[in-house]
Amino acid sequence: MIDVVPRRSRPAPWSALAALIIGACVTTSSVPAVTSLDGRSCAPQLDLATAQSLALDAEKPLVVDIGDATACVQTIGVGRSIYVVFKLPESAEPIVVDVKSVALGSTLFSPRLLLLDEAGAVLRERSNDVFMFQDSSLYVGTRVHPGERYVVVASDPRAVGRRESRLYGATQATMMATGAGGFFWIHTGSEASRLFTYAHNGQIAVAVRLLPKLN
Amino acid sequence: MRISKFAALAAAILLSACTTLPKVPYDRTLASDVKSIGIITPKFPDGPTVFLASTVGRSFGLIGALIDAGMQADRQSKFQALLQQENFSTQERFVDSIAGALREAGYTVSVIPVTRDGTDFVSTYPTAEEPKVDAYLDMIADGYGYGAAGIGWSTPYRPVFAVRARLVRARDSSVLMQDMVSYNPIGPRANVITIAPDPVHRFETFDSLIGNPKGAVSGLQAATEQSAFAVAKLLR
Numbered sequence: 001m002i003d004v005v006p007r008r009s010r011p012a013p014w015s016a017l018a019a020l021i022i023g024a025c026v027t028t029s030s031v032p033a034v035t036s037l038d039g040r041s042c043a044p045q046l047d048l049a050t051a052q053s054l055a056l057d058a059e060k061p062l063v064v065d066i067g068d069a070t071a072c073v074q075t076i077g078v079g080r081s082i083y084v085v086f087k088l089p090e091s092a093e094p095i096v097v098d099v100k101s102v103a104l105g106s107t108l109f110s111p112r113l114l115l116l117d118e119a120g121a122v123l124r125e126r127s128n129d130v131f132m133f134q135d136s137s138l139y140v141g142t143r144v145h146p147g148e149r150y151v152v153v154a155s156d157p158r159a160v161g162r163r164e165s166r167l168y169g170a171t172q173a174t175m176m177a178t179g180a181g182g183f184f185w186i187h188t189g190s191e192a193s194r195l196f197t198y199a200h201n202g203q204i205a206v207a208v209r210l211l212p213k214l215n
Numbered sequence: 216m217r218i219s220k221f222a223a224l225a226a227a228i229l230l231s232a233c234t235t236l237p238k239v240p241y242d243r244t245l246a247s248d249v250k251s252i253g254i255i256t257p258k259f260p261d262g263p264t265v266f267l268a269s270t271v272g273r274s275f276g277l278i279g280a281l282i283d284a285g286m287q288a289d290r291q292s293k294f295q296a297l298l299q300q301e302n303f304s305t306q307e308r309f310v311d312s313i314a315g316a317l318r319e320a321g322y323t324v325s326v327i328p329v330t331r332d333g334t335d336f337v338s339t340y341p342t343a344e345e346p347k348v349d350a351y352l353d354m355i356a357d358g359y360g361y362g363a364a365g366i367g368w369s370t371p372y373r374p375v376f377a378v379r380a381r382l383v384r385a386r387d388s389s390v391l392m393q394d395m396v397s398y399n400p401i402g403p404r405a406n407v408i409t410i411a412p413d414p415v416h417r418f419e420t421f422d423s424l425i426g427n428p429k430g431a432v433s434g435l436q437a438a439t440e441q442s443a444f445a446v447a448k449l450l451r
Contacts, residue, residue, distance in 0.1 A: 096240060132408045132445065135400075139408075141240035166411035169364035169373070169401035171269040187269040189365020189401070193414075212237035214390040 030105020031067070033199035035161040037080035042072035048120050051085040051150060056095065058209035062086065063102075066109055066155075067201045073154070082200045083114075083154035088144055094211040097151050101131065101138040102203040106195050109202025110159040111138060114152040115145070123148055128156040133166070136194065143211060155200040162198045167191060236379060238406060241392035241450050246350075249384065249391065251323040252450075253348035254314060255340070257378075258331050259306045263298065263360030263435075264375070265290040265421065268401040270366065290421050294360060297425060301432045305359050305439050309378075312440045313352070316447030327351070342385050350391060354446065355379045359439065361424060361431070364401050371417040372424050374438035375399045380446045396445045398438040408449070410441050 050071060052062055064084050074080045088097065101109040113126040123145070131138040142151075174186045243249075266287055272279030298305070314324045325346045329337060340351045357377040364370040375398060382392040397404055399412035416434030418424035424431050 096238075098238075130451075132448065133410070134407060135403050135405070135409055141238055143240055143242040143245060145242075145245070165414075167373075167399075167414055168411070169268065169362075169370065169399065171364060171402055189267070189269040189363065189370045191364050191370045212239055212390075212393075214237065214239065214393065 031107050031201065033107040033197040034067075034201040035197065035199055037072060037082070037157075037200055040072055040080060042074035042080045044074060046073055046083065046085060046114075046116075046120060046152060047071055048085055048116070048150060051087040053087045054089055054097070054151075054206060054208045056089045056091055056208050056210070058098070058207050061098070061100070061205040061207035063203065063205045065203050070201075079157045081154045081157055083152050084204065086151050086153070086206055088149055088151060089208055091210070095144045096141050096209050096211050097144055098139070098141050098207045098209065099131075099151075099153055100134070100205045102205055103136040103194075103196060104202055106197055107199050107202050108138065108196040109204055110156045110162075110198035110200070111140075111153055111204065112156040113140070113142060114154060115142070115148045116150040116152060117147050118149045120150070128159040136166075136168075136196075144208075151206070153204050153206065156198075157200075159198050160200055164196045164198070165193055166196065167193050236393060236395050236406075239381075239390050239393040241382060243451065246384070246391050249322075249349040249382075251325065251346075251348045251350075252317055252382070253325045253327040253346065253351045253385075254310060254317075255327050255337055255351050255353045256329045256331060257306065257309065257354040257356055258334060259356045260358055262295045263291060263305070264358045265294045265361045265372070265424075266363075267366060268362060268364050291360070293425055294431070297428050297431060298435075301428050303432045303436070305435060306356070308436055308439045309354075309356065309443050312443035313354075313447055316444050317352075317450065320447060320451050322450075323348075336379075336381050340383060340385065340388070347385070349385055351383045351385060352446075352450075353381045353383060359435065361418070361435070362399065362401055368419045371419045372421065373399050373412040373418075374416055374434040375401075376435075376438040376442040378442055378446065380449070382450060392449055394446075394449050396442050396449075398442045408445055410438075410445055413437055413441075 066082055070082050072080060072082055101111045110128055111131060112128045114122050115124050117123055131140045169191045171189050175183050176186055177183050270283050272283035317324045325348055336353045359376045361372040362375040363372045377397045379395050381390055384391055395407045397407050398410040400409050
């Protein structure tokens with residue numbers, strides 16, 4: 001027996017499911033990984049004038065491509081690092097800044113966070129190792145402390161160049177025509193290994209939201 | 216009834232990541248009073264799951280689904296017998312692993328037996344009872360066992376584990392951390408910490424899985440421990 005559904009009465013949820021499955025298979029275009037900043041002239045200090053303002057809206061992350069044109073800083077003990085500065089929104093309620101490094105093919109920006117006060121002094125740093133994988137992205141959520149006005153997402157030269165291979169299983173549903181005006185679905189599975197290279201370039205998505213009140 | 220139960224369990228582990236669970240990041244500096252953590256008896260399913268994420272049967276409507284469910288129930292009961300034969304308790308391994316990781320992170324850890332009902336987090340924590348702790352770690356394992364993306368050598372069975380976790384402050388019941396961890400999710404997972412499976416643990420067929428009890432347990436143990444360590448990492 002074949003699960004035949006006439007085309008005209010195809011239920012909307014199936015369309016949504018198909019879109020979800022297809023969407024999951026879409027990958028961002030790959031870019032070569034930049035693993036060295038040798039020869040790049042970097043400023044000795046962060047430039048806060050380039051800060052992009054973050055809105056208090058989890059649904060509207062700022063997505064930034066990080067590449068050759070992105071600012072660079074050289075600090076003692078860390079070395080050369082690519083960075084992007086964001087101005088945090090003011091809020092009377094506790095807020096969370098969510099930072100995601102999105103893989104561009106095999107290139108994965110190697111992130112760390114700096115939280116700065118109004119004058120640009122570094123109040124704290126969140127190192128690369130607090131980031132954890134969410135699918136093919138690296139993610140960390142951070143509660144913003146009183147007095148923190150800027151968040152800097154910078155590359156971590158200590159992790160740049162490292163490679164990591166990860167296995168991904170997936171399922172696909174392919175719609176097949178029956179030839180009698182209907183269709184049915186063929187379900188298949190696949191598994192693939194993806195190799196990520198931690199880099200000075202890539203793509204980040206940054207959003208700010210209110211800390212959920214759950215009690 | 217039994218088939219429906221196993222099918223529901225497999226669906227739960229596949230779809231657990233679709234559950235909406237607002238992420239609450241932990242901030243140890245803002246919760247500096249939390250020095251002792253009580254691990255509440257985690258909620259675990261009655262048994263393991265062994266599933267194929269895509270099967271021929273799924274293309275054949277209800278009849279196909281029922282046949283799949285029957286085969287899955289058979290696989291799961293055999294795998295459960297294997298775990299018993301090997302004297303492996305996933306729940307005990309999970310609690311031991313997370314307790315050890317939290318102690319390494321500097322916490323004083325107690326294991327607090329609680330009788331749970333339902334499938335959600337505990338509604339009232341035993342704050343009046345001993346041992347007194349600063350916070351409770353409440354965890355729900357949505358599923359554990361083995362899963363394969365499909366049929367064939369290119370989509371082998373690999374261990375799976377999925378858990379929701381929440382840290383609740385004892386004195387005011389505020390949620391200090393909340394997140395989800397999934398070891399070897401098959402398919403994309405939004406807003407879930409994902410752990411890729413160790414390539415070493417692969418079984419091309421269910422027969423090869425069940426025919427290698429030590430290897431099967433070793434894979435599940437790795438998934439269990441890595442999931443526990445990921446939850447502990449969220450509390451560093």
